[in-house]
Amino acid sequence: MNSIGWAILFKTGCFCTREQLTINGAKYTVIDNIAAGGFSMIDLVENSTTRTKFALKRITCHSIEDQDIALREIELMGRINSENVIKVIDHAITGTADIVVNATSEVYIVLPYYKNGSLQDHLNLRARNKDYMPEAQVLQLFVGICEGLRAFHEAQPEPLAHRDLKTANICLSNGMEPIIVDLGSATTARVQIRGQQEAQKLKDLAEERCSIVYRAPELFSVESYCMIDERTDIWSLGCILFAMCSPTAKCPFDPIYEKGDSVALAVLSGNITFPDDCPYSQDMQNLILFMLRTNPMERPFIYSVIEKTNDLIGKLESRI
Incomplete structure (x- = not known):
């Protein structure tokens, strides 16, 4: 049985309360909202007991369907074996989800805490200081992200897609290794669409769960009869590398979203331009364009991306 209690703390003469949680016998104190x-x-x-810090993800569920989606996230994290993908420490459910009587349950997921924050945090800091990562460092970080994504695409018994890959969903470990997090949108990668109803359902799901500026073209305009596969993630991967190389730490479609213009039209046009002051090589820009192909059937699989990235790393090392 899970229980929630309160502890009364006195600090520097102030009366404070900190929430206490018990999850499967382990007691945790809530320090801050992340x-x-x-x-x-x-x-x-x-x-x-151990004074070890963790990240606690709380998912409020208004229905059994919501609860099943949360439990699915936990199950998927258990299926993916990669040093570059987050792992579950513990989990529990409290309460009962019932939409009829407006009752909710809460799913607790205990996860590792990464004090270095997200890749987006890191890029923002560098952009403010105009401290751009050397090209070799960008590529080493990027290949780690690719290795994590490969674990999704090689998952058994069938490939998985993250479907919300973005710089904010990549944490940095103590050793500055990339860790893919937030599998709330992850799903079976290969989906056969048969008819307008299924196409609209996938489009609606993408609007709900896939960040707009990292969303692949085929999820904006879903054809009535088509196959959607793991290459939705490759598009997002291209947007991530673009952001890593951007002086403003933004992906190609962030400025369009910020202006209030149509991101969908911009994505479907496939018109990618690099800033004049981009401090990275033509090879790097070509690698980005290799992933940002609007036709998903022309877009590479993760193996080709890793191969090209490693080739570029080798090319840089040969110059040293």
């Missing part, structure tokens, strides 16, 4: 989204919130917590 992030909040449409479906969940993430708190920084500390194990009351």
Whole structure:
């Protein structure tokens, strides 16, 4: 049985309360809120015995369907074996989800805490200081992201797609290794669309769960009869590398979204331009364009991306 309690703390003469949680016998103290989204919130917590810090993801479920989606996220994290993909430490459910009587349950997922924050945090800091990563460092970081994504695409018994890959969903470990996080949108990669109804359902799901500026073209305009596969993630990967190389730490479609213009039209046009002051090589720009092909059937699979990235790393090393 899961229980939620409160502890009264006195610090520097102030009366404070900190939420206490017990998850499968382990007691945690909530220290701070890290992030909040449409479906969940993430708190920084500390194990009351070991004093180890963790990230606690709380997903509020208004129905059994919501709860099943949250449990599916946990199950998928268990299926993916990669040093570059986040792992579940523990999980539990409290309450009962019932949309009829407006009752909710909450799914707790205990995750590693990465004090270096996200790749987006890191890029923002560098952009403010005009401290751009050397090209070799960008590529080493990027190939780690690719290796994590390969674990999704090689998952058994069938390939998985992350479907919300972006710089904010990549954390940096203590050793500055990239860790793919937030599998809330992850799903079976290969989907056969048969008819307008199925196409509209996938389009609606993408609008709900896939960040607009990293979303692949085929998820904006879903054809009535088509196959959607893991190469949706390759488009997002191209947007990530673009952001890593951008002086403003933004992906190609961030400025369009910020101006209020149509991101869908911009994505479907496939018109990618690099800033005049881009400090990275033509080879790097070509690698980005290799992934940002609007026709998903012309877009590479992750193996080709890793091969090209390693070739570029080798080319840089040969110059030293």
